Amino acid sequence: MATLGPLGRTAAIAALAVSGAVAAFATIAPSSMDEQALATTSSVETIPIPEEALLPSPASYIREERFQRGDTLPAFLGRLGIDDENVGRLARVRALQALRPGYQVTAEVGAEGQPLSLSFLSTRDTLVQIVPEGTGFGVTEERAPLYTHIAMKSSVIRSSLFAASDAAGIPDSVAIQLADVFGGDIDFHRDLRKGDQFMVVYEVHDLAGRPVRAGRVLAAEFVNQGKTYRAVHFGSGYYAPDGKNLRKAFLRSPLEFSRVSSGFGMRKHPIAREWRAHKGIDYAAPIGTRVRAVGDAVVDYAGPRGGYGNVVILRHHGGYSTVYAHLSRIAVKRGARVGQNDTIGFVGMTGWATGPHLHYEFRVGGEARNPFSIAMPAALPVPPQDLPAFRAYAEPLVARLELLANSNLALLE
Ligand SMILES: [Zn+2]
Structure with missing residues (x-):
C-alpha cells in the first residue's frame, strides 16, 4: 500500500477487509502442508493486512515504505509522511538506526504528520514497534511466530523472466529459485522465448497476517520452447514427477x-x-x-x-x-x-x-x-524405497499445477 489520501481510504479499507478474510483462511501452521491448505489458497493474490490496520483511528493513515540502498533515515521517515519535527526526534531512536536496505516499515501517521506507530520486522523474525511515549518514543521488541501459506502463481514470458514474475507479483527470490531449479535443463540467459510460460507453487511466510518473505518453491512447471518441465521439491532437492533428479552434472x-x-x-x-x-x-x-x-x-x-x-x-x-x-x-x-x-x-x-x-x-x-x-x-533419482512417499506428496502438487495450467490456457484462448 502506497500513499492513501483521505478520499481513497474508504475504498481501500473495504478492499483490505476482504483480503484480510482471505488471508485468515490462507494461513496455516508452519511447515504443515496438505491438500486442504492448497485447496484454500489456490487464489491467493492479495496482500493480507493485520487487523488493526483495518480500523485506523480517524484522521490517520497507514503507509508502508521499503528502506532503500543509499537511503538516509530522515529522508526515509519523510517518505512515510512524518513531519519534520518528528523526523528529527525519530532519527535519534536507536531501533530505527538499525534499519537496513530491504526492511519494510509500516507507519500509522496522523493527519498532521505525527507518527502514531512504526513497526518493522528485524532479523530473526522480531517485530519492532515504536510508539510515542511521554515526550519521546517507546520501543518494544517481540518475537513473532511466522506462519506459512502457499501461493500459486503463473505468468507468460514476454521479454524476460523478471518482467514476467513482476507482472504476476512473484518475488525475485522465487524467480531466482525457478532459474536454479530448472538450471540443468534450461539456460535462462539464452533459451527463453516469448510465449514460454510457467506456474509456481511456493511458500509465503506471514507475520501477524502480513507476508514478510517468500520461502521455498514447492513445485513448478516451466514450458520452454514447447517442452514442459516439472519440478517437485522433495528432501533436499527437486525431482520430476516420475522421481528423476532435476539436478544435472x-x-x-x-x-x-x-x-x-x-x-x-x-x-x-x-x-x-x-x-x-x-x-x-x-x-x-x-x-x-x-x-x-x-x-x-x-x-x-x-x-x-x-x-x-x-x-x-x-x-x-x-x-x-x-x-x-x-x-x-x-x-x-x-x-x-x-x-x-x-x-x-x-x-x-x-x-x-x-x-x-x-x-x-x-x-x-x-x-x-x-x-x-x-x-x-543427472544426479541420483528418488531412492526406490522413498518413491511411494514421494508420489503421495507430489501428486496433489502436480494436480494443482495442471489445474492452473488448464485455467491459464482457457484464459489465453
Ligand atoms: Zn566467444
Missing part, C-alpha cells in the same frame, strides 16, 4: 541468473550457427557479473592466456572440461577444487574482446563441443 549456463544479467538474454540468432563460428558461446553481460562453475571440477588453469585474456579452465569427471574467457577477475587458483555453482571469476573484456562478455567453451576429451547437443547426466 552440468548447469546449462555459466552465468548466474540475476536481474542484471537477465536483461541480456533472448537473443535471436540460433546458437548452433554462432557456436560453429568459434567453438564457443558468448554471453553478453555487464562487467563484474558472477561467473560460476557449471559442474564440480578441479581448476586446470587460471590466468592470462593470449586472446582469451584472463581465463579459467575447469577439468570435470568423465573427460569433460569447460573454459571461461575474457574475465575481469579470477576467483580461483590452479589445482583448487570447485563445486557446481561456485564463483570462479567475473565477466570482463580482457584479451580479444570488443565488449564485455563471457566466452564459454565446453570440451569433451579436449575437443570443443556444443554443450546444447549433449545429453547431460
Whole structure:
C-alpha cells in the first residue's frame, strides 16, 4: 500500500477487509502442508493486512515504505509522511538506526504528520514497534511466530523472466529459485522465448497476517520452447514427477541468473550457427557479473592466456572440461577444487574482446563441443524405497499445477 489520501481510504479499507478474510483462511501452521491448505489458497493474490490496520483511528493513515540502498533515515521517515519535527526526534531512536536496505516499515501517521506507530520486522523474525511515549518514543521488541501459506502463481514470458514474475507479483527470490531449479535443463540467459510460460507453487511466510518473505518453491512447471518441465521439491532437492533428479552434472549456463544479467538474454540468432563460428558461446553481460562453475571440477588453469585474456579452465569427471574467457577477475587458483555453482571469476573484456562478455567453451576429451547437443547426466533419482512417499506428496502438487495450467490456457484462448 502506497500513499492513501483521505478520499481513497474508504475504498481501500473495504478492499483490505476482504483480503484480510482471505488471508485468515490462507494461513496455516508452519511447515504443515496438505491438500486442504492448497485447496484454500489456490487464489491467493492479495496482500493480507493485520487487523488493526483495518480500523485506523480517524484522521490517520497507514503507509508502508521499503528502506532503500543509499537511503538516509530522515529522508526515509519523510517518505512515510512524518513531519519534520518528528523526523528529527525519530532519527535519534536507536531501533530505527538499525534499519537496513530491504526492511519494510509500516507507519500509522496522523493527519498532521505525527507518527502514531512504526513497526518493522528485524532479523530473526522480531517485530519492532515504536510508539510515542511521554515526550519521546517507546520501543518494544517481540518475537513473532511466522506462519506459512502457499501461493500459486503463473505468468507468460514476454521479454524476460523478471518482467514476467513482476507482472504476476512473484518475488525475485522465487524467480531466482525457478532459474536454479530448472538450471540443468534450461539456460535462462539464452533459451527463453516469448510465449514460454510457467506456474509456481511456493511458500509465503506471514507475520501477524502480513507476508514478510517468500520461502521455498514447492513445485513448478516451466514450458520452454514447447517442452514442459516439472519440478517437485522433495528432501533436499527437486525431482520430476516420475522421481528423476532435476539436478544435472552440468548447469546449462555459466552465468548466474540475476536481474542484471537477465536483461541480456533472448537473443535471436540460433546458437548452433554462432557456436560453429568459434567453438564457443558468448554471453553478453555487464562487467563484474558472477561467473560460476557449471559442474564440480578441479581448476586446470587460471590466468592470462593470449586472446582469451584472463581465463579459467575447469577439468570435470568423465573427460569433460569447460573454459571461461575474457574475465575481469579470477576467483580461483590452479589445482583448487570447485563445486557446481561456485564463483570462479567475473565477466570482463580482457584479451580479444570488443565488449564485455563471457566466452564459454565446453570440451569433451579436449575437443570443443556444443554443450546444447549433449545429453547431460543427472544426479541420483528418488531412492526406490522413498518413491511411494514421494508420489503421495507430489501428486496433489502436480494436480494443482495442471489445474492452473488448464485455467491459464482457457484464459489465453
Ligand atoms: Zn566467444
